[in-house]
Amino acid sequence: MTYTLKQAADLLAAGKTSAVELASDYLARIEAAQGALNAFITVDRELTLAMARKADASRAAGNAGLLTGVPIAHKDIFCAEGWKTTCGSKMLEHFVSPYDAGVVERCTAAGLVTLGRTNMDEFAMGSSNENSAYGAVRNPWDRDAVPGGSSGGSAAAVAARLAPAATATDTGGSIRQPAAFCGVTGLKPTYGVVSRYGMVAYASSLDQGGPIAQTAEDCALMLNVMAGHDVRDSTSLEMAKEDYSRDLNQPLKGLRIGMPREYFGAGLAADVAAAIESALAEYRKLGAEVVEISLPRTELAIPAYYVIAPAEASSNLSRFDGVRYGHRSQNYEAYFEEHNKEAKEEKEKVTLLEAMYETSRAEGFGWEVKRRILTGAYVLSHGYYDAYYLKAQKVRRLLSEDFQAGFGQCDLIAAPAAPTVAWNLGEKGDDPIAMYLADIYTLGVNLAGLPGIAHPVGFGANGRPVGLQLIGNYFSEARLLNAAHQFQQATDWHTRAPAL
């Protein structure tokens, strides 16, 4: 038996199950599915059950909150004390975090029980979850398909009902795209709503944590836990505490949904377009009005993102040097000898320290990470900074202006989450550019810092799910959740689960 977050909470409140029972059931499901899906990097039965027992004890003592004892999964990017936090990288294969991320702290304080750590693209770089040092994740709807990325493990786990909900992060679509590919609901909040403290940084100005769950309602409950000001994150916003579920039951009458014509042109697969069309028809039935808008500079989001994100990443990932923690090569002395013997000129030679850096990072990072570090170092280097980084920042401002102009004509913007349904494993492995282009519909939201939600709206080719993305203006999370929830009250796409 599997549950939504809300159902699990209700059962616990009614005394019909216990945290230990729920955790044990889900651990069994995770174990059974691990071989087929590889959705988790780390499962630690003892840690999980200890948390569950604690939750049961606090419920028995009358101290239970709304979600006390409900199990969830954490993306392996959030540091959690006592848990291995690998971030999908060999670099952190043995890194056990000595501290909790802000998000983990809040989840634990709410009594949520950690089922395990979900798989992800290494350091959140990727759109297919194939860039994990711990193996690709498979899409529960079709094991030949990718689950999307970088939060592929979280999306697959929720889709396969291995957890009622999971934490995730979104830097360029990493919540919305895998949610769409796996037929689940994912919310990327306004930049600054969820603390980045303890969330391993990929691109700091774009990274934002958020939930993936079966329903919009569950996403609201999760965001209520995850969101909040954190003094340890200087980009975290000082805002009054919000109840993100407050507007769930508001009717959609009068809601204006903008359809940017640039998002529905060439490049959008017919099956995805069709599913989105019928979803918008459903929204009309619910009382919404659909208007055409324009986001004229949409296509610039790709080059801007793939300059800014690698630039920040190249610097963020410098701390992984094998000096204080993380992977340190065993081979650096041999490399030092060999390299210097072959060096033709004095300046080609390396010091022993450089040999340690080079071998440790060469062995610890995967190809996509290396590609982005190199790209990032290049665009920041002397003589190129203005042409790339500064230009990209200007484009970023223009994209934000486009969105603001768009919101002059509508309340929410509807868009596909991706141009196609999930592609096949290995399909784009040799072509990073093709993979980058598939991010076209999600990148703008991150560059502008806006919130976005993806929810399932049907199936396309090969029975693979299609997701609709709704984009709101700053701090309109409650509105986005309201729209998706009303849609889910009228449809059942979100209740469909893949056969395991």
Add this chain to the structure above:
Amino acid sequence: MQWEVVIGLEIHTQLSTQSKIFSASSTRFGNEPNTQASAVDIALPGVLPVMNRAAVEKAIQFGLAIGAKINRKSIFARKNYFYPDLPKGYQISQFEVPVVEGGQVTIRVGDQDKVINLTRAHLEEDAGKSVHEDFHGMSGIDLNRAGTPLLEIVSEPEMRSAAEAIAYAKALHSLVTWIGICDGNMQEGSFRCDVNVSVRPLGQKEFGTRREIKNLNSFKFMEQAIKYEVQWQIEQIEDGHKIQQATVLFDPDSGQTRMMRSKEDAHDYRYFPDPDLPPLVIDEAWIERVRSELPELPEAMQARFQSQYGIPAYDAATLTSSKAMASYYEATVAAGADAKLASNWIMGEISATLNREERDIADSPVAADALALLIRRVMDGTINNKTAKDVLKKMWEAGDSADAIIERDGLKQESDTGAIEAIIDEVLAANAAMVEEYKSGKEKAFNALVGQCMKASKGKANPAQVNEVLKRKLG
């Protein structure tokens, strides 16, 4: 050929905050390695910097003290390079928009005042330390210092001699300790100087190629290093070589500078705005509050001392060379000492004794009010100046008050006219020859007679009175 030396300084001052610039760890010096290194300081995955407002406040204090522009919005940037004692692989610093821009410092070399313009001062974090002793064939890393707040103060290349460079560094050192933003401890690295040196033929407009001497932590080394470097550069050029832009280190043992890296090896730091830190915004109210709390600055105080106490410029400058000396002086005058006498005593006996004992005036065994009492006893004629010096010595050793020592040792000056007349009569009777000499016009004999009278009174006679009575008696 006549050569002109061109020098500019970059000085790293450690700001004396309780906690680090981006974390809550203590900044205390000298603790066990890595006991002041938090998750943020060792750059664990996921940690983030949070700006320490106390460090910003000290930067504002400095900017106001040198009459600089405080930027209402400045930007933190990442300076990227790999080094084991740099945990994040980048240093958070300020690049394009620093917190402080411009400003001036007046230096004095010989009897010439010169105004040195500052380029900027920016906030940044210090790195940790690599420890090579104690580890056989390996290096240790101590991150206690990592994240200590620094204010890097950059001057224009306006100094024209080692003496000017030293005077500038000393003036800044005195200023930052005066306003209390830095403890000034050079041994512990709280005040470190990088010196850019170039030479050019006198009269040439363009600057020569500079070399930067890194990390000088004493004024003595700075002077040696600059002198050596200048001589070396001149010799190179005169031998037909070109100076290559480079970073050099000074070796105190050999007294020479040696190259650390050339321009070709220079890092590309790939600066970019730190996305973890919003722009540093400083509003008018903050600046005004800091301004209102700023202590009186040395220059202003010097002018006030001249007008308020009527002492010469030289005295005022010496007494305001440190905040401790200035307040000692003011306390002495406030306790009733004559302003000029107090100045003489402090610049003279007190300073000499403190120097001899290598003590700071703040720890003087003779407090300001005790000195004031001694000076008052000279002023009211209880003792004369010479006796007072002996009394001070005893005060210094025993800690007794001037009155107690005068009383105990019977040093009270004889002012009883009858007693003085009796002594003078005796002296005149015993020195008839001298009296004759005086009467025949030898003025010197008068001084000799005064000396005899003072001797006869065991130094206790009031010299002015002796003079007066003696003159009368000799007609």
